[in-house]
Structure formats: structure tokens, C-alpha cells
Amino acid sequence: MKTDYYAKRRKRLADEMADMSFYFVYSGEALESSLDETFLFEPYRNFIYLTGLESEKTLLLITKVKGKVIERLFMHIPSEKERRWLGLAFDEEVIKEKTGINNILPLEDFEDVISRLMFNNDIRYMYIDEVRWRMSYPLKKEGLLANELLKTYPYLSCHNAFNILARMRRVKDDLEIAAHRKACEITEKAVKKMLLNMKPGMKEYEIEAYYDFVLKSEGVKAPAFTTIAASGKNACIMHYMDNNTLAQDGDLILFDLGARYEYYCADVSRTYPVNGHYTKRQRDLYNVVLKGLDAAESLSKVGQLKHDLQFISKKVMAEELKKLGKIKELSEIDKYYFHGSGHYIGLDTHDVGDEEDVVLETNTMFTLEPGLYFDDEAIGIRIEDTILVTKDGPEILSEGIPKKIEDIESFMAKGE
Ligand SMILES: [Mn+2]
Structure with missing residues (x-):
């Protein structure tokens, strides 16, 4: 089954993560092209590699606490209007089946989950996943979120998991x-x-x-x-x-x-x-x-x-x-x-x-x-x-x- 491949890739990543850590990666959003038009949405490749999902505005969070790994997806839940105009569908069961990830939460809950995770555990490491082709390119969602988290939790040690994924993808x-x-x-x-x-x-x-x-x-x-x-x-x-x-x-x-x-x-x-x-x-x-x-x-x-x-x-x-x-x-x-x-x-x-x-x-x-x-x-x-x-x-x-x-x-x- 396709799902097994994604699960296996996530497991390999989790195996490389230090204990008492979390990893997150963002799927991305369609970029503005002109006026109300956007470019074709191109999901971040490490995200699609780990989930098989093409959805915009989705965060994958993997936590590893005392050796126990939990995977969560934080997704944008489309409004009535978005469903009508864009046909955006959201079916939790379909997403669970496709990705093999059982915890599906609204995107807004990310902060809550991180707050609890940090409060209840002695978390030391944060892995973000950011592709950086040029130093001058603007920070992406992962980088922005990491900066925010580091302000709040300055004792976290932050690492980019991009090259771990790159070696896997080779x-x-x-x-x-x-x-x-x-x-x-x-x-x-x-x-x-x-x-x-x-x-x-x-x-x-x-x-x-x-x-x-x-x-x-x-x-x-x-x-x-x-x-x-x-x-x-x-x-x-x-x-x-x-x-x-x-x-x-x-x-x-x-x-x-x-x-x-x-x-x-x-x-x-x-x-x-x-x-x-x-x-x-x-x-x-x-x-x-x-x-x-x-x-x-x-x-x-x-x-x-x-x-x-x-x-x-x-x-x-x-x-x-x-x-x-x-x-x-x-x-x-x-x-x-x-x-x-x-x-x-x-x-x-x-x-x-x-x-x-x-x-x-x-x-x-x-x-x-x-x-x-x-x-x-x-x-x-x-x-x-x-x-x-x-x-x-x-x-x-x-x-x-x-x-x-x-x-x-x-x-x-x-x-x-
Ligand atoms: Mn060529």
C-alpha cells in the first residue's frame, strides 16, 4: 500500500531525530502571480515525500518524547465559501487513509499543541525543514515559525532537517x-x-x-x-x-x-x-x-x-x-x-x-x-x-x- 511508504519514510526520519525533540514541515501555499491570480500550487517536496498529501496550508508535526513518536497533521479547514468557490474538500477519514496519520487537527491548534508539549516535557531540540537555495531568499513559514518559537523558548536547540531528508530522497x-x-x-x-x-x-x-x-x-x-x-x-x-x-x-x-x-x-x-x-x-x-x-x-x-x-x-x-x-x-x-x-x-x-x-x-x-x-x-x-x-x-x-x-x-x- 502507498500509505506504508509514507509511514516508513516518516519512521526513518523519526529514527534520526534526537529524543525529546519535535520536527515540523509546512506544505506551502499558492503564490500570488497577478491581481487575484495565483501560480499553480507546488507543495514543498519534503512535505509530499513524507505525507503524499497535496494540500496547501498544512503542517506535519512529529514529536519524539521518551522514545515515543506521535505524528500530527494541522490542516486548514475550508470554510463554506471556500467549499463553494474552490471546491476545497476536507474529509478527515480520506486524509487518515491516504497518509496513515491519525491525528488531524485544525491549523490554529498548532500553537496549543506546542505549548502543551513544551510545558509538560523537557523538550530540547527543534527540527525545522527548510529548503534554502539562496541566502537572500525570504524566510518561509518554517523559518518564521522557528524564529517565533526561539523567542518564546530560547533554550531550544534548532536544527534544519533538510539534509536528512535530502539523503533519504537520494x-x-x-x-x-x-x-x-x-x-x-x-x-x-x-x-x-x-x-x-x-x-x-x-x-x-x-x-x-x-x-x-x-x-x-x-x-x-x-x-x-x-x-x-x-x-x-x-x-x-x-x-x-x-x-x-x-x-x-x-x-x-x-x-x-x-x-x-x-x-x-x-x-x-x-x-x-x-x-x-x-x-x-x-x-x-x-x-x-x-x-x-x-x-x-x-x-x-x-x-x-x-x-x-x-x-x-x-x-x-x-x-x-x-x-x-x-x-x-x-x-x-x-x-x-x-x-x-x-x-x-x-x-x-x-x-x-x-x-x-x-x-x-x-x-x-x-x-x-x-x-x-x-x-x-x-x-x-x-x-x-x-x-x-x-x-x-x-x-x-x-x-x-x-x-x-x-x-x-x-x-x-x-x-x-
Ligand atoms: Mn538535465
Whole structure:
């Protein structure tokens, strides 16, 4: 049962908590976009990881007192008006069943529960859970609450549990792997739809629309990240997202995209010929990148230093470019290859858990994405796969998305 996975994750967290402590995490709220509109609500990923719940304005509190662990959810109970206008539902039994948490309380009760907890017990540690990408970002609910609690209980010792969760999230359980597979399957279906409909003279966004259509049809509310559809020289701009240029006959087009399923992200890049056929030159350069990717993928095994995989791709690509006469010295590859290759993937596209000197473990998932960018030839090529490390070696979850030149050309020849 799904619920068991969430319960197990919470237990692992509680096991890492010191005795006489409490932990809390907030689900978040939809952010204002303009006037009365809000952005799509994105639950805080550690919250959804521990509960499976997508509800806004919800706090999970885990207390550990004399070894006894109690879990509580504090939820915003929708008013009549909210039920009418937003259809916000609140069914305690459904929430209990979904999360495996039996104590469901109104959000306003959080203060009372903490007051009693602090008064009745010698609580020493407070764990908050706050993701902090930049020091300058405003404090989130967890940080604000922690500041308030520290003013009231200055003898509490406060810790951020974010990295405990990050290490947990690095190794995926079966529920997560299944969701990832699904995200990759949808991505595959969507890319194939695009390939069968792409023609010279279409705008990049027209091509992208075929991909979006499949995502929507599969119930994907939002992709894992903004799609890059970059034809010709646009492919040499790393984060080109305008996608409004005419894709010309003879151009290559670079896609970097991924569907999201139950918040699990796929991340795949492919570089295809707009007209269905690579020129000799495009073919040669494409195969340089593909060889770079293959070399790193074949070494994606348990115990491999993850950070080193990018250098393996780079070395192979440099040798191949030298063979083609594009460079004379191997070091000249830096002119054409200048980004890192690969990141963990999970509830976030660039997922957590990427510490120094970390080696690949069974059930870790990551991407490899070598690329070469030739401004002088208006050619940018990146090929990226989503990879699962199994005990028997790498499993490429995006393998079904055409990647070899002969497969691409024969697939595109089918047309729709
Ligand atoms: Mn990526």
C-alpha cells in the first residue's frame, strides 16, 4: 500500500531525530502571480515525500518524547465559501487513509499543541525543514515559525532537517521508481508524437505543442520544467526558452524536456533533424556526443564516483572531435563543452542529495547530459538520459526515446 511508504519514510526520519525533540514541515501555499491570480500550487517536496498529501496550508508535526513518536497533521479547514468557490474538500477519514496519520487537527491548534508539549516535557531540540537555495531568499513559514518559537523558548536547540531528508530522497524506493518510469513513459509518448509531426517551416512552439498535447492528455498538469525547443543556432544558448523561431529545412533542433508524474520528474534531451535526415556533418558531430554519453552510461554502476562521469564523456568527445579535425589539442574541447553533465533527479528535476564525493548506489537516479555547441556552424547538440542505477548496472529509463541516428530517421519517416 502507498500509505506504508509514507509511514516508513516518516519512521526513518523519526529514527534520526534526537529524543525529546519535535520536527515540523509546512506544505506551502499558492503564490500570488497577478491581481487575484495565483501560480499553480507546488507543495514543498519534503512535505509530499513524507505525507503524499497535496494540500496547501498544512503542517506535519512529529514529536519524539521518551522514545515515543506521535505524528500530527494541522490542516486548514475550508470554510463554506471556500467549499463553494474552490471546491476545497476536507474529509478527515480520506486524509487518515491516504497518509496513515491519525491525528488531524485544525491549523490554529498548532500553537496549543506546542505549548502543551513544551510545558509538560523537557523538550530540547527543534527540527525545522527548510529548503534554502539562496541566502537572500525570504524566510518561509518554517523559518518564521522557528524564529517565533526561539523567542518564546530560547533554550531550544534548532536544527534544519533538510539534509536528512535530502539523503533519504537520494535513494529511491519502489513507489518513487514506479512514478519515474511513468514520467519517462509519458515523455517518450510525447516526444514521439512531436517527431511524427515535425516539419520544416514550423515554429518551434508549433512543434512543442504536440508534446504539450500528449502531456495534457495524460493528465500532466505541469511539465517538470520549461521546455527548450531550440533550432539552429538557438541550440547554442543554454537556456533558450522563447521557442518562437522558424525551424528551417536542414536545421537540427534540440529539445530538453520532461513530463512530471506524481511530482516525479523526467529530464531528457534529444537533438533531431527538422526535415528527418541528418547531413553528413550533423551526423558526425551528433555521434561524437552520443559516444560521450554511451561511455559515461556504461560506467553508471554502483560504486562509481558520480562526479567523474562527466569527465569520461568529455574525454571521449575530445578524442572524437580531434579525429574529425575540429580540434587539434584535446583541451580545445572547452570551447564547445562548458556545462556539467548530470544531476540527481526525483521530486525535483535537479534533485537533492548531491554531496561531494558521492558514489552511485543501488536505486539512485540521475541524468547524464553531455553536449557540444558550435556557434560557428549554428549547431548545438545535447543528448540526455534519465538513468536508474540497479544492482545489475544502469537502466536507461528514457531508452525508448529515439537516440541512434538510424532509429531517429526511420521513425521520422513514418510521419503522421
Ligand atoms: Mn538535465
